[in-house]
Amino acid sequence: MIETNLHDNVLEIVITNPPVNALGADVRCALAAALADAQTNDAVKAIVIRGAGKIFSGGADITEFDGTMAEPGLPELVNMVEACTKPVVAAIHGSVLGGGLEISLGSHYRIAAPDAELGLPEVLLGIVPGAGGTQRLPRLIGAEAALNMIVSGSPVSATKAEKMGLVDRLATDAASLPGEAIAYARTLDAPRRTGERDATVDPAFFEKFLADNAGKKAYLDAQKGCVEAVRAATELPLDEGLVKEAALFTQLVSGEQSKALRHIFFAERKAAKVDGLPKDTQPRSIARVGVIGAGTMGGGISMNFLSAGIPVTIVETQQEALDRGTGIVRKNYEATAAKGRLTPEQVETAMSLLAPTLDFEALSECDLIIEAVYENMDLKKEIFGRLDTIAKPGAILASNTSFLDIDEMAAATKRPQDVLGLHFFSPANIMKLVEVVRGAQTAPDVLATGMAIARRIGKVPVVSGVCYGFIGNRMLNPRLDGAIDMLVEGATPEQVDRVSTELGLPMGPLQMLDLAGVDIGWHRDPTRIESVRDALNAAGRWGQKAKAGFYDYDERRRPAPSPAAAEIIDGFRAQAGVTPREISAEEIAVRTLYVMVNEGAKILEEDIAQRASDIDVVWNYGYGWPRHKGGPMFWADQMGLDKIVDALRRYADRLGPDFSLSPLLVRCAEQGAPLDK
Ligand code: T1G
Numbered sequence: 001m002i003e004t005n006l007h008d009n010v011l012e013i014v015i016t017n018p019p020v021n022a023l024g025a026d027v028r029c030a031l032a033a034a035l036a037d038a039q040t041n042d043a044v045k046a047i048v049i050r051g052a053g054k055i056f057s058g059g060a061d062i063t064e065f066d067g068t069m070a071e072p073g074l075p076e077l078v079n080m081v082e083a084c085t086k087p088v089v090a091a092i093h094g095s096v097l098g099g100g101l102e103i104s105l106g107s108h109y110r111i112a113a114p115d116a117e118l119g120l121p122e123v124l125l126g127i128v129p130g131a132g133g134t135q136r137l138p139r140l141i142g143a144e145a146a147l148n149m150i151v152s153g154s155p156v157s158a159t160k161a162e163k164m165g166l167v168d169r170l171a172t173d174a175a176s177l178p179g180e181a182i183a184y185a186r187t188l189d190a191p192r193r194t195g196e197r198d199a200t201v202d203p204a205f206f207e208k209f210l211a212d213n214a215g216k217k218a219y220l221d222a223q224k225g226c227v228e229a230v231r232a233a234t235e236l237p238l239d240e241g242l243v244k245e246a247a248l249f250t251q252l253v254s255g256e257q258s259k260a261l262r263h264i265f266f267a268e269r270k271a272a273k274v275d276g277l278p279k280d281t282q283p284r285s286i287a288r289v290g291v292i293g294a295g296t297m298g299g300g301i302s303m304n305f306l307s308a309g310i311p312v313t314i315v316e317t318q319q320e321a322l323d324r325g326t327g328i329v330r331k332n333y334e335a336t337a338a339k340g341r342l343t344p345e346q347v348e349t350a351m352s353l354l355a356p357t358l359d360f361e362a363l364s365e366c367d368l369i370i371e372a373v374y375e376n377m378d379l380k381k382e383i384f385g386r387l388d389t390i391a392k393p394g395a396i397l398a399s400n401t402s403f404l405d406i407d408e409m410a411a412a413t414k415r416p417q418d419v420l421g422l423h424f425f426s427p428a429n430i431m432k433l434v435e436v437v438r439g440a441q442t443a444p445d446v447l448a449t450g451m452a453i454a455r456r457i458g459k460v461p462v463v464s465g466v467c468y469g470f471i472g473n474r475m476l477n478p479r480l481d482g483a484i485d486m487l488v489e490g491a492t493p494e495q496v497d498r499v500s501t502e503l504g505l506p507m508g509p510l511q512m513l514d515l516a517g518v519d520i521g522w523h524r525d526p527t528r529i530e531s532v533r534d535a536l537n538a539a540g541r542w543g544q545k546a547k548a549g550f551y552d553y554d555e556r557r558r559p560a561p562s563p564a565a566a567e568i569i570d571g572f573r574a575q576a577g578v579t580p581r582e583i584s585a586e587e588i589a590v591r592t593l594y595v596m597v598n599e600g601a602k603i604l605e606e607d608i609a610q611r612a613s614d615i616d617v618v619w620n621y622g623y624g625w626p627r628h629k630g631g632p633m634f635w636a637d638q639m640g641l642d643k644i645v646d647a648l649r650r651y652a653d654r655l656g657p658d659f660s661l662s663p664l665l666v667r668c669a670e671q672g673a674p675l676d677k
Pocket of ligand 1: 019020022057058060061062095097098099100102121122125128129130131133269270
């Protein structure tokens with residue numbers, strides 16, 4: 001848990017708790033004992049605290065928050081560090097986060113390696129720093145800088161930390177940090193306690209901060225708590241401020257938002273693991289990627305690899321399409337550079353890695369080939385058949401399909417073991433989710449490569465089995481069916497979508513269909529009106545791209561209720577002989593959200609998704625489910641599955657002839673067991 005080494009008269013305490021030196025109960029006990037010994041050991045004139053391995057510490061052990069915190073708590077430990085009568089130096093490198101930074105703040109001096117990243121990310125977990133961070137950081141760097149760091153949760157670099165006064169000096173590098181820290185400690189002869197300083201601020205600062213932030217969607221309970229805690233640091237003595245901080249921490253850590261944020265923190269890490277993959281599975285090396293299709297998806301997919309420094313051969317059938325596609329890639333990079341997030345040189349470097357060609361055979365040099373042509377199975381099978389003849393042995397053949405059967409595409413090759421799906425979400429260069437679709441014959445190392453390459457390009461990969469729509473899009477189907485049916489029965493698009501947006505989703509099912517295109521899958525015969533979508537399509541209301549769909553759109557694509565759409569919907573109701581009725585928000589929730597949970601439970605029982613938390617990750621990163629609500633499966637567990645099942649049963653006659661309750665969902669509801677085991 002910790003090592004101690006006495007270097008002449010300097011005691012070095014090394015936190016050793018891989019993988020992130022989390023400050024769990026054992027570490028806290030050992031650290032407290034070592035500090036107490038050092039206090040009474042006359043041979044010790046100064047103390048250095050350091051972290052073993054790649055980082056100083058990732059902070060408190062987050063898994064402890066669901067139970068009772070064993071003594072000594074982290075706040076008490078930090079107070080012990082600060083109360084030491086001998087100078088304590090924090091020697092920090094790599095991540096210095098949360099409680100890790102608070103240990104450093106309780107220390108009297110700080111020396112950092114250039115790679116140190118110092119932050120208080122607790123707010124991202126729905127809590128406030130709970131071991132003195134909100135009281136000591138303002139006293140060290142001023143309340144304004146401290147509040148910005150605490151409310152953003154973002155780390156600062158070692159050089160910036162030194163400039164802010166958060167770090168006293170920089171070590172040459174991580175390797176020389178231990179020696180330089182001991183030498184630095186030798187020069188010190190007295191403690192210097194941050195807690196004895198005052199936190200200064202212009203009183204108007206907090207009012208302005210609240211005015212600038214209080215209305216923002218991301219301004220949640222924890223952000224409010226951070227402001228209260230830092231304000232306390234400017235108004236109260238340390239001990240009273242610490243009491244205030246502890247009260248805020250206790251209140252927030254037991255709240256719904258923090259539980260959801262902690263759930264998704266672990267969920268995205270669990271999603272990276274593939275159950276049952278042989279331990280020694282090694283991903284194949286990917287030096288060059290091929291992309292077939294230079295449309296919106298092909299271009300966006302290519303950018304992910306180019307930005308990670310991986311060369312891409314992009315293939316089209318027509319020069320004009322190829323030029324348009326590569327032109328859009330350049331335009332996207334230049335737009336990012338215009339915002340200062342890329343340098344012109346970085347744009348040129350990325351573009352230099354892109355090799356556009358009409359020659360399909362050029363793909364023979366690629367280690368991973370991703371087809372991103374339009375959703376037509378015959379075309380995809382023809383492409384996989386051609387790839388089978390030209391791709392080099394061991395090349396991985398992937399489809400970006402959103403819905404279609406990977407096994408059918410694999411069967412068009414003699415190498416089904418090398419085939420999988422890599423389903424990117426549009427815009428592919430922005431959205432972080434990739435559904436990694438394992439076919440029946442996908443080899444373990446091919447699946448491992450899909451997961452590894454997705455992470456290498458900064459994505460969040462989730463494994464899916466083969467079914468229509470995989471995980472996310474499959475759950476969209478019952479939601480959209482319910483939305484359309486209720487529109488015909490009497491609801492307005494705004495009423496339907498509002499239930500989703502009030503939950504925190506960026507848009508409801510109908511606004512989403514406007515975005516994707518009301519005309520997707522339309523038969524294009526304006527005289528054939530068999531659904532309300534046909535009626536809208538016949539009137540040219542194809543969605544955002546036509547500035548008209550279920551909503552009207554202005555030049556900035558902002559939606560507004562549409563009298564024209566309402567008239568068309570009324571006309572369709574009349575033609576269908578439907579008398580519109582009032583539809584409650586509860587019914588809309590059942591027929592657009594509860595049905596998604598039911599579909600998610602089926603996805604689980606069919607082993608399409610490995611875990612309920614994987615489904616939550618899909619919805620967070622693919623569809624903007626609010627992080628502080630965890631994800632649809634977590635949200636259902638928190639609400640109570642019995643409530644979900646009961647409501648679905650009450651509305652069963654309106655859920656359509658194809659609806660059936662998931663046996664797993666019913667079983668969990670009856671047993672009081674969560675979907676997320
Ligand atoms: N507690 C428990 N487990 C943790 C953990 C933590 N703080 N941090 C990481 N893990 C696990 C993680 O789930 C994974 O487990 C493994 O360690 C490797 O993590 C009182 C209250 C430090 C930058 O929010 O940001 O201090 O999947 O894959 O990419 O004020 O982990 O292997 O089983 O992320 O090298 C505040 C959270 C806590 C930092 C390393 N601290 N961690 O990234 O590894 S609250 C944080 C991170 C607190 C005090 C408050 C990152 C990292 P498994 P990883 P990485």
